[in-house]
Amino acid sequence: MTLPSDTRREKESQEDFLARLREKYEGRATMARMLKAAVERDPEKTALVDGTGRRLSYRQMGQDVAALAGGLRDHGIGTGDRVAVMMRSHVDYVLAYYALITRGLVIVPLNVRLAAPEVAYVLENSGARAVLGDPEFRPVVDEAVRINGTDIARFWTADDPAYRRLFEAKPEPWADVLEDTLAAIYYTSGTTGKPKGAMITHLNMTAVGQQNVEAWYFDDPEVVELEISPLFHVSFQEFGPTIHAVGGTLVVDNFSPERSLDLIEREGVNAFFAVPSMLILMRKPIKNGRAT
Secondary structure, X not given: OOOOOOOOOOOOOHHHHHHHHHHHOOOOOOHHHHHHHXXXXXXXXXXXXXXXXXXXXHHHHHHHHHHHHHHHHHOOXXXXXXXXXXXXXXXHHHHHHHHHHOOOOEEEEOOOOOXXXXXXXXXXXXXXXXXXXXXXXXXXXXXXXXXXXXXXXXXXXXXXXXXXHHOOOOOOOOOXXXXXXXXXXXXXXXXXXXXXXXXXXXXXXXXXXXXXXXXOOOOOOOOEEEEOOXXXXXXXXXXXXXXXXXXXXXXXXXXOHHHHHHHHHHHOOOEEEOOHHHHHHHHXXXXXXXXX
């Protein structure tokens, strides 16, 4: 990936930007149209890699996303429903993210450090009808559901046959929703009171994605981005789909200085988002003689 020699960009009105964005997605800037275009552009290219070595092409990612959405539909969970996701950073989180927002559902990311009463509040406040989660969070979620006194569907990655059966369902078609349709509810930390649910629409997501493409010069399908911030964090919503919008490769993992450096070398990472404390920790193995 190379940066253009002239990094200046002409100023553009909001109206002109949105008109250009809508033209890119055939009149309607939604996440379904974004991902569909990416899948059709280069189906065999690697779209997604995680720290366990699991890899998916754009074709396989598209198929898995459609099947997962179909499986949820078979359980009565469909358009407009809110689904909470409590997972660490791996392929299944990204599949859940796209299965929900590209089929007209709403994702509610849950911070994996929340205690049961905090999870209970978010589930009730958001109106979540189901939870997709890693099995390590099952006790917390089960206790949260008990606190609320209202049962909701729960599916667990890895050890839950019911979760794997979701992928055997008839694929759910792409949702042709409106741009102002709700796509995600991200909850704030709640440091000054109860957490607030920030409501993100499809136009919010696609516009931010396009702005990132242009601001960070990610408009090259050879971009390989490492996402080591927690996927429930808004940084993933800003940068993950941005990479797929241009046909790049997204590498996701739970942060570890050594493993992150391994992934950078192994996958040819040429872009990543990190906070300063992460960069400081990643310097230590290098200072101790690790080759870069």
